[in-house]
Amino acid sequence: MPAEEEQPLLLPDSFIMSAKNEADWLHIAEPVASANEGFSSPANAGATENRSSSPFLQRLQSVSIFISLILSPVAIILVSIWASTLGGVSWKEGEAKRVFNWHPVMMVTAYSVMNAGALVFRVSGTSSYQASVGSAPKERGIAKVTHASTWTLSFVFGIVGIIAVFQSHNDKISGYIANLYSLHSWVGITVMTLYSLQFLFGIFAFGGLLSGRRMLTNPLTMEIHKFTGTYIHILVTTTILLGIQEKEGFESCAYEVDSPDLMPVLNYGKIPYACKISHGLGLVILFMGLLTSFGLARFPVL
Numbered sequence: 001m002p003a004e005e006e007q008p009l010l011l012p013d014s015f016i017m018s019a020k021n022e023a024d025w026l027h028i029a030e031p032v033a034s035a036n037e038g039f040s041s042p043a044n045a046g047a048t049e050n051r052s053s054s055p056f057l058q059r060l061q062s063v064s065i066f067i068s069l070i071l072s073p074v075a076i077i078l079v080s081i082w083a084s085t086l087g088g089v090s091w092k093e094g095e096a097k098r099v100f101n102w103h104p105v106m107m108v109t110a111y112s113v114m115n116a117g118a119l120v121f122r123v124s125g126t127s128s129y130q131a132s133v134g135s136a137p138k139e140r141g142i143a144k145v146t147h148a149s150t151w152t153l154s155f156v157f158g159i160v161g162i163i164a165v166f167q168s169h170n171d172k173i174s175g176y177i178a179n180l181y182s183l184h185s186w187v188g189i190t191v192m193t194l195y196s197l198q199f200l201f202g203i204f205a206f207g208g209l210l211s212g213r214r215m216l217t218n219p220l221t222m223e224i225h226k227f228t229g230t231y232i233h234i235l236v237t238t239t240i241l242l243g244i245q246e247k248e249g250f251e252s253c254a255y256e257v258d259s260p261d262l263m264p265v266l267n268y269g270k271i272p273y274a275c276k277i278s279h280g281l282g283l284v285i286l287f288m289g290l291l292t293s294f295g296l297a298r299f300p301v302l
């Protein structure tokens, strides 16, 4: 028995829907050299299955994925607290500041849902590799529906979030504000476009809407989809951090000093409460980006 199969699982049993062992669950046994190798037949499955990265990395990835999933609801809670300290939310004309607050709430919620959706195959042990060798075919169907649903939901939240910010800028009673003037907004539009393309690609390629037959069996299509999905996750992370920084600039997080601020930590209490929440939110988002991309990575076979 390979050493890695003897390692205990770090996640609760209930977390693992169908994984047969840790290597299965992470599906990092999937070869990295050639996409075609990942779609081996059941006949050579055993040989491929034994090729996985070190048990230590597998454990680290398990923990990363677990923490990242825990951080998803934490981010939603933090952004809700932040929005309420900034006056709460509204959809009424004349309340542009509160209409704007829907923007971070919706965008962070979209990201958290997307984060869970990105990890669903790993958590359920239903990666494309496992499907190709005949394991967990039924659960994979459920995972696919969950993956598609979470990305759809995330897309809807994102659209509502974008509508909110444009509505708050184009409010006659509150006063008009220019649109698309910041780096954040330009990066945001780019990321939304990439997200939409990824979404359409997923629906057409794997839903079979374009050709009548699914391209999922094409390993190159799958590899591209996985790479761009992980990439977009990181880009969304970056955009949110830029957005938080943009908003903090308006709210002002600085405090006055009359001598060199040599021990900033002693002045921590002078940072406004709303900024402490948004800084915390930013760190949570940053860690979600780091942990998820690490959890989804496939390392060279040892």
Ligand code: HEM
Residues within 6 Å of the ligand: 103, 104, 107, 108, 162, 165, 166, 169, 178, 179, 180, 181, 182, 183, 184, 185, 186, 187, 188, 189, 191, 192, 236, 239, 240, 241, 242, 243, 244, 245, 246, 247
């Ligand atoms: C992936 C997530 C996000 C995307 C795609 C995104 C996209 C955008 C876009 C396209 C605009 C321009 C709207 C306009 O010009 O009327 C905008 C504005 C803005 N966003 Fe975001 N946003 C995201 C997350 C956030 C977050 C989490 C915050 C935190 C508060 C934020 C803060 C702002 C601010 C302050 C503005 C208004 C100033 C400006 O136009 O830059 N954004 N966002």
